[in-house]
Amino acid sequence: MMFVQSTLASEASVAPDSSSAVTYLAETGLHYTRAVAETGQCSSVAVDPTKTETDPVSNRIPEDKSAGASEDLVTTLSSPSPVEEVTATVVAERCFNGKWTKTEDGDSTETTCVCNRGWKGKECHLCDGRVRLTDPTGLISDGVGNYSVNQQCAWLIDGFAAQRASSSQNSSTADTIDRGPAPTIRLRFEHFATECSWDHLYVFDGDGIHGSPLIGAFSGIIVSDEEEQETVFDNMTLPSSSSNSVTSITPRFQPSLLQKPTPEFTAKSGFVFLFFYSDAAYNLTGFNISYAVNECPMGDTGTPCSGNGVCLDGVCTCDGGFTGAACDRLVCPRNCSGRGTCDREAHRCRCQEGFAGPDCSQASSDGYWDVVPVSNQKRAFQPSPRASHAAAVYRDQLWIIVRCLEVNWKEQGCGIGLQLLRLRLRSPGRKEALSYGKMRKEGSPDSEALTGGEDFMEDSLQFIVSFDLTGRVWITIHSEGDKRPSWRFGHSAVIHGDKIYIYGGTLAREGEVVNELWTFDITSHFWEPVRVVEGECNDLLCGPLASTGHAAVDIGGQMMLILFGHSPKYGYLSYVQEYDFGTAEWRIVRTHGARVQGGFGVAATWDPVSQMVYAQGGAFSQSTSSYVITDAMYAYDPDTRIWSLLTPSGSPRYLHSMVAIDGAILMFGGNPHNDTSTSQGARCFSSELFVYEPGCDSWHRIPFPRQAERDWWGESPERFGHSASVFDGAMYIFGGYNGRMLNSLIRFTPGDCGPRQTEAECVIKQPPGRLCRWEGSKCEPPK
Structure with a gap:
């Protein structure tokens, strides 16, 4: 966005005889807005040349062995040297991150803007190359202003150098001080708005890409002023100096934004490496990220530990009654809304009958969201965060299948550190980016499991774990035997009997899309590959097809249906594949009815009430090389093999989830972003919950509690690539991706039909997420 690297750097220079007013706003924490542009004020700081030395030949900052850096470290020479100056080719009226230089040629004198290292452009207004911050x-x-297309910039925050510099101000012998423990580095996203899915900022907890844990891959509008509207340009054209206004260029879209808590992250290695990449299409206002070495998170208060704790070595120890990395959340939010009592030992509210949720603010009869509590959470084992996994519940246990190795262990145990994902994930289509294949689960009403997935790990540190939904504890599971499937994502999983069936997906190491079918025996803990019997073919196309990003559903315990997906050989798939649990026969069947295009990341579920399969959304093919996100809703009758086109949801998305609860179809989350030219906003992640009523062929949206994110949500509920499962009449959401991999388990419990005493109340006033029918003298869900 606007700000640059060093608080010690000087103000931007103004061209001689220029009427432009350039104001230094870095200290205020403000970012570049339309109002600032119209007044001719721009926040900008010039890089201090003594802080940003680089190798002028390779444009790589040489290694600093004295700092104890690894060979991958992008750092500086041990002694300062002048920064190479790059002269802009166009005469500018403003010089933001450089200095004015006069060149005399005979009788003429030309003044040009000479950029400091790390900047480019006619006015030195665009980041460039690599910069070390100390x-x-x-x-x-x-x-x-808006960043440029095809832009690549990198920054290394050297916490050790900053620590030495701080010590040198207080000690004449600072240079002889041992390196000591690694300093912590706090990052705070003051502003962040990039083109969703295509322009990313990668943040690593380390001195480079290789071997450093990936904190996150951020994209889209994450932090922006509530009243501000983002402006997208087809290509980077800085507003003219004469107008000083970004409104001189027609915006592609202007989304309204909901203000959210400011994201903060802490790195513990002593280094942070940031890499920004933009593609050749659209661009937004970019980002401002503040950092501080050995300082604690502040939340939105501007005070370390929010004034509710003690800061020691960059880590907050919260006072009683507060929790969170910044001690900015109450253990019992809103004092349990006056509808419960605070259990400070368990860090939760005990709600009165009829009320629910973390703050007891939601009437249970109207449906409610809550975070599934974990017993002894501070000491309990937690699964590594992940997305694009598959889920199923068996009886009262939730399963996650991942491999545990001795490599990449972190101090807190398996899976706590998010390791570098080999950035080979691709969403099928014209562009490449981080994209996570969708997994689906289905099972009997009282069973669910989670399998595989992607978790920013080069090697997964947990092969299989489960969550006891009754005892509320995570359990490690040891697989037996030597056979087991390779780590993968984009596969599907269903439960039949006491076995989990996983099919297809993309192998994480090789990047190969496979057609493998495996079973995991929940009783014996043995894995077995399944040899299928070739059955019916479709136009000489026989299964099983290699597929990723498909959906799978269990049809009444008789067969598994595989729907949609993407094949490297056949592209987007529109075929319906059947697997018979009894005969092991695999069929690609001929379907009838509505025309269905191939799609990726489609959500699907089996509804035992209507005896239909419902499928919604997905990335559907427009051609062999492009796709569009759709809001289409389909029903499929497995008996007649007929597709029907239903009322669209009005909300395109993919990599979302769908479940059926007592005849109601619930759809949650996903990525709602189409290409920027047709999008209604740069939203990469959604927390929207929609309910479809098959009998009425209608949709309605259930608003997410407005107070949830700021008051009692540990992390944003927005996500895609998560899993959704049904247990005891509630929808359980696990994991997903929102710039960071998630491992939270959240739950939506639909409303209750019981309190409605008359037929009119039962039929007209349906509780959120629940369908009710008047049966005799009672209001009950359909059977």
Whole structure:
């Protein structure tokens, strides 16, 4: 966005005889807005040349062995050297991150803007190359106004150098001080708005890409002013100096934004490496990220530990009654809304009968959201965060299948550190980016499991774990035997009997899309590959097809249906594949009715009430090389093999989830972003919950509690690539991706039909997420 690296750097230079007013706003924490542009004020800081030395030949900052850096470290020479100056080719009226230089040629004198290292453009307004930061605090930005297309910038925050610099101010012998424990580095996203899914900022907890845990791959609108509207340009054209206004260019879209808590992250290695990449299409206002070495998170208060705890070595120890990394959340939010009592030992509210949710603010009869509590959460084992996994519940246990190795162990045990994902994930289509294949689960009403997935791990540290939904504890499971499937994502999983069936997906190491079918025996803990019997073919196309990002459903315990997906050989798939549990026969069947295009990341579920399969959304093919996100809703009758086109949801998305509860179809989350030119906003992740009523062929949206994210939600509920499962009449959401991999388990419990005493109340006033029918003298869900 606007700000740059060092709080010690000087103000941007103004061209001689220029009427432009350039104001230094870095200290205020403001970012570049339309109002600022119209007044001719721009926040900008010039990089201090002594802080950003690089190798002028390779444009790589040389290694600093004295700092104890690894060979991968992008760092500086041990002694300062002048920064190479790059002269802009066009005469500018403003010089944001450089200095004015006069060149005399005979009788003429030309004044040009000479950029400091790390900046480019006619006005030195765009980030460029690699920069090492050694101040204890600072600001990182992509530049002034909207960032450019095809832009690549990198920053290394050297916490050890900052720590030495801080010590040298207090000790004449600072250079002889041992390196000591690694300092912590706090990152705070003051502003972040990039083109969803295509322009990313990668943040690593380490001195480079290789071997450093990936904190997150951020994209889309994450932090922006509530009243501000993002402006997208087809290509980067800085507003003219004469107008000083970004409104001179017609915006592609102007989404309204809901203000959310400011994201903060802490790195513990002593280094943070950030890499920004933009593609050749659209661009937004970019980002401002503040950092501080050995300082604690502040939340939205501007005070370390929010004034509710003690800061020690960059970590908050919260006072009683507060929780969260910044001690900014109450253990019992809103004092349990006056509808419960606070259990400070368990860190939760005990709600009165009829009320629910973390703050007891939601009437249970109207449906409610809550975070599934974990017993002894501070000491309990937690699964590694992941997305694009598959889920199923068996009786009262939730299963996650991942491999545990001795490599990449972190101090807190298996799966706590998110390791670098080999960035080979691709969403089928014209562009490449981080994209996570969708997994589906289905099972008997009282069973669910989670399998595989993607978790930013080069090697998974947990092969299989389960969550006891009754005892509320995570359990490690040891697989027996030597056979087991390779780590994968984009596969599907269903339960039949006491076995979990996983099919297809993309192998994480090789990047190969496979057609493998495996079973995991929940009783014996043995894995077995399944040899299928070839059955019916379709136009000489016989299964099983290699597929990723498909959906799978269990049809009444008789067969498994595989729907949609993407094949490297056949592209987007529209075929319906059947697997018979009894005969092991695999068929690709001929379907009739509505025309169905191939799709990726489609959500699907089997509804035992209507005896139909419902499928919604997905990335559907427009051609062999492009796709569009759809809001289409289909029903499939497995007996007649007929597709029907239903009322669309009005909300396109993919990599979302869908479940059926007592005849109601619930759809949650997903990625609602189409290409920027047709999108209604740069939203990559959704927390929207929709309910479809098959009998009425109608949709309605259930609003997410407005107070949830700021008051009692440990992390944003927005996500895609998660799993959704049904247990005891509630929908359980696990994991997913929202710039970071998630491992939270949240739950939506639909409303209750019981309190409705008359037929009119039962039929007209349906509780959120629940369908009710008047049966005799009672209001009950359909059977």
